[in-house]
Amino acid sequence: MADQFEKGVARRIIAAIKEQIHSGIYQPGARLPSTRAFAAEWGVSRTTVTAAYSQLIAERYLETRRGARAVVAQGLATETAPMPATAAAPRHLSAFAKRLLALPSPAQAQTARMADFRYGDLSGADFPMLAWRRALNKASLRRTMQLRYGDPQGTLTLRTALQGYLWRARGIRCTPDQIVIVNGSQQGLDLCARLLLDPGDPFVIENPGYLLARHAFAAAGGVAVPVPVDEDGLRAESLPFARLAYVTPSHQFPLGSVLSAARRRALLTWAAHTGACIIEDDYDGEYRHGVAPIPPLQTLDAELVIYVGTLSKTLSPTLRLGYLVVPSSLCQAFREAKCLTDRHTPLLEQDALAELLTSGAYERHVRSIRRKNTERRAVLLQALADALGSSVTLAGVDTGLHVVIWIDDVAADREPAIIEAARAAGIGLYPVSPLYDPTEPRPAKAGFILGYAGLDAGALRRGVAVMAAVLDEFR
């Protein structure tokens, strides 16, 4: 009886897999589930699944090589439409969706063979693996009676630990109630966009500036008011009416200037009078190279400024951990928006980060990675001086994890060709020009953002040498 039952199951498995292959769900070369996983879900013995797989191998639906897992045989004809689909009208999309789809897509990441100067990458070797695993283990061992949804703003333990850190590291005074833990600063920007902007509302943004911030505000229906930056940061002297201003005052992205004291005052006065919020993105405030720390705008007026912090530049962009410090009048709105958006940030990461902060391991790590990036920067600047000398102009070298390099005698319209030639030589280069507002004049010279935090000294030197050789062909 049992045997008959198992045979019946094997026949059903065979028929089901054939159907999946014919309908294109499993493409030629696709791996099938392991017999163990398959047996587990169907509630049958592995022997039954193995028998079914063997039959399919015999019928040439599947093939195996050197004991590896079965894959769908090459050359099997599949239908072109893999899904059952209606001929119904296309689904209606919201205005948000239409604005979103009209935005230029960010360039797809492709790993460069030799050296990738992509901004935002960190070196895997810099990650504090031991401390993080210890913190994770400690957090995951903390068994609780009940597993239930957490506080939308983040755990009180983490917010209290962050409060202390922000005061010590950045001079920020706030209560844990003002802190909202978010899934990376991008979620913080998106929450700001949703809570502060209606379609048609103007927003001030640095030109050039951070693309994904502009996109978040534009997708919410905001109308960009690009304001130029110079060596003193955003030209804040005569700003027009807007609902919010997005700024990077400690280290303008990408050009690297610091917002001057006079402009800080002008910006705050403007916000106080217009009712606008200032969104201060302190994306790399931990990295200073021999210059005094710059107190955030938030320390000057906590009711006008939403401070955006991230762990993506000190721990890893893959953790998706960031935080906001919001004015007390906006706490409830941010709290409820975070709850509606995704309930809360995963507790495991929150607990691990709180552990790192309270044990002092995080601050030790920041000092260590700051030192490593100071070394990388010195290597990069020396290599650029050696290979390119006075034929390029550098910007934004005092802080952060990137420099901007302007190629003095090459026109901006050669950027795509240079990038392609660099890519062919194994180098990843990223242009400055897409960070300029599309409606404003762009710089005449070709320029690139060189992120260095993901590369070791050898890769930096080789990368610069190859880049110099590539640039030579464009002069």
Next chain:
Amino acid sequence: MADQFEKGVARRIIAAIKEQIHSGIYQPGARLPSTRAFAAEWGVSRTTVTAAYSQLIAERYLETRRGARAVVAQGLATETAPMPATAAAPRHLSAFAKRLLALPSPAQAQTARMADFRYGDLSGADFPMLAWRRALNKASLRRTMQLRYGDPQGTLTLRTALQGYLWRARGIRCTPDQIVIVNGSQQGLDLCARLLLDPGDPFVIENPGYLLARHAFAAAGGVAVPVPVDEDGLRAESLPFARLAYVTPSHQFPLGSVLSAARRRALLTWAAHTGACIIEDDYDGEYRHGVAPIPPLQTLDAELVIYVGTLSKTLSPTLRLGYLVVPSSLCQAFREAKCLTDRHTPLLEQDALAELLTSGAYERHVRSIRRKNTERRAVLLQALADALGSSVTLAGVDTGLHVVIWIDDVAADREPAIIEAARAAGIGLYPVSPLYDPTEPRPAKAGFILGYAGLDAGALRRGVAVMAAVLDEFR
């Protein structure tokens, strides 16, 4: 010299902490950072910080007990306004923010002493700690050269593993391209709201139904069209025009009915003709008690249905892991919205889940937790029969992790008093009535949702006995 420097630093630390206390940043009783953490960030020796703390203890700003960390002394006068604040006009909020703040706040979770029947809780003892830690360790040991942002839709490894799982477990046929990994199903619902609804657009929602779904659509500006449910699920025969319909066809939340075959067809036909999307929330599809598995709506028409899945009911709500299976025509919109919203779901959880799925550990765990919850359900039903007999009516007992209990001779307006009396007796009870649309008639009888997945047999029996005693006083 060095000594003078350290003394200067100690003085600055003392002044800074005093200021923090006076301005109310540190409230009486608040713990100060450890001397180690403090010293680390200020870049001074621990001796210096200890000296500063000692001085503050001597001046009675701080106090310590039994070698514990220093806390702010009780009875210190603090100013009432802890923050420097402008007298500026309140910040402008978007229409989204105003709608959000006008929604009724979900009841705050308070842990009940004896038994909390809160729906959505899982037992900490059921979490597959060993398998999860093994998977986490494996994932966190996988060192990569570069740490960089991942795929907005989720890692291909996880999406491929889920594709196989969804086919085996739920009969869903899809490609990895159609899967979007989200931070729990709530983020999936919020993405649907943003991409499919404009302010003023009608949406169909079950009445009674899931509150946080209704809130997500209402906050996006959608206008709820509540449609009653009966023992065959949503009354889908004559639906009005709407942009989307949110349904729980496998196990209606909260009443527990299964959407009938005829109504499934009616719903799909309506969607095909109106251009609406169907959002199928399969929130507890893994839990069936002696009934045949119910194939999702998605298997009937993959271009009309957005399937929402979650790991919150099998692993933990604190992980924030869920997924969508979206029609191929909507893949790009969901992908770009996820990227703009928070770049991607944390890689660590994604890697660990992929590991569980491909090793078969997840399916083993599902069978184990399904068995445990079948046992809990039997205990609960027996306890209810013993203590309350025919004085209550049960609904939705065939599947899922909760039952609804209607108190036959008690009016709905007694719910708050019953909840309060139960709370005083150590029992957490949650009413059905807030899940009804506020503009529609509500049931006459008092009713409660009893979630049982977070409680052991003893707590279930004790909880029911106390609940019965409480209810007795209301008859």
